Amino acid sequence: MILLARTASETPTGDDAALVQAYLNHVKVEKRLAERTVVLYSQDLQRLCAHAAEARVCLKDIQNTHIRRWIAQMHSAGRSARGIALILSGWRGFYVWLGRQGLIGHNPVQDVRAPKAGKPLPKALGVDESVQLASHVEEADHPALEARDACITELLYGCGLRIGELVGLDVTASGEARGWIDAQDGEAHVLGKGSKRRSVPVGKAALAALARWLELRATWAREDAALFIGSRGQRLTPQHIRVRLKRRSRLAGLATPVHPHMLRHSFASHVLQSSGDLRAVQELLGHASISTTQVYTRLDFQHLAKVYDAAHPRAHAKGKPPKG
Structure with missing residues (x-):
């Protein structure tokens, strides 16, 4: 339980525990932060007090070098960069407050930054898994439901559309349409990030799925121009599509x-593996910068590394002499 009895004006100057308690009172009563946030701040400051006690220094006398050493220790112990950044944020706010109270002359956390977090690779399916998902046919009570979900899957995988671009598709092109598909030319015209339009080729499998869905869509259609609608005729939301796709992958x-x-x-990933053309992938995805697309080269290398490990006779030799 966090006791918050003191106000900022009653802040003691010589007791670390009392300083922490007064600060927590400030963020809860004066800043009105959520209880969960106050609890997290309390945990971060308890950690700071523990470090200070170990170094035999009071909170007001902590130096920049102390903070850097403790951050390095946390990083070496395996704490994530994001976790360290959150701890630093809590400490920084505490020392900003101490400065405003006139209790310190400098903020020891001021120029300390958390270690850079490595960017996680995007999660992608293998080719076989993608085909397995796209080829799946559900024995649905409502054929229109299966046709719609199959078409959604084909367009997401076959065209690389963002979820917002997909839900924005209309049945036909119009002045108000955010996006549409020209089946005759085999192109999807979408409105991407930054209100930038782009055109993406639509493959035969996706066009076939689209044709089947349009045949059955009329059984649900009301007046909504949306390409993808629910049984009541309303445009599907991104969340609805996420739920349906997750269900389809499980089935x-x-x-x-x-x-x-x-x-x-x-x-x-699969286009890059087959073509090796990074610029083309950039255009297809609608990335403003090639650096955004370059993450897929790391995925491509991972794929090649797995192929090498599985197929090359010397992949696991580890210095063993060749046989024969």
Whole structure:
């Protein structure tokens, strides 16, 4: 339980525990932060007090070198960069407050930054898994439901669309349409990030799925121009599509629940594996910078490394002399 009895004006100057308590009182009563946030701040400051006690220094006398050493220790112990950044944020706020109270002359956390977090690779399906998902046919009570979900899957994987671009598709092009598909030319015209329009090729499998869905869509259609609608005729939301895709991946027997952006990653990775054309992938995805697309080269290298490990006779030799 956190006791918050003192106000900022009653802050003691010689007792670390009392300083922490007064600060927690400030963030809860005066800043009105959520109880959970106050608890997290309390935990961070308890950690700071423990470090200070070990170094035999009071909180007001902590120096920049102390903070840097403790951050390095946390990093070496395996704490994540994000976790360290959150701890630093809590400490920084505490020392800002101490400075405003006139209790310290400098903020020891001022120029300390958390270690850079390595960017995680985007999660992508393998080619076989992607085909397994796209080829899955559900014995649905409502054929229109299966046709719609199949078409959604084909467009996400076959065109690399963002979920917002997909839900924005209309049946036909118009002045108000955010996006549409020209089946005759085999192109999807979408409105991407930054209100930038781009055109993406639509493959035969996706066009076939689209044709089947349009045949059955009329059984649900009301007046909404949206391409993808629910049984009541309303435009599908991104959340609805996420739920349906996750369900479809489970029924298709995939070990990993699939979300829409995973299919976009799979599209990009597989095109790059086949073509090696990074610029083309950039254009297809609608990335403003090539650096954003370059993450897929790391995925491509991972794929090549797995192929090498599985197929090359010397992949696991580890210095063993060749036989014969």
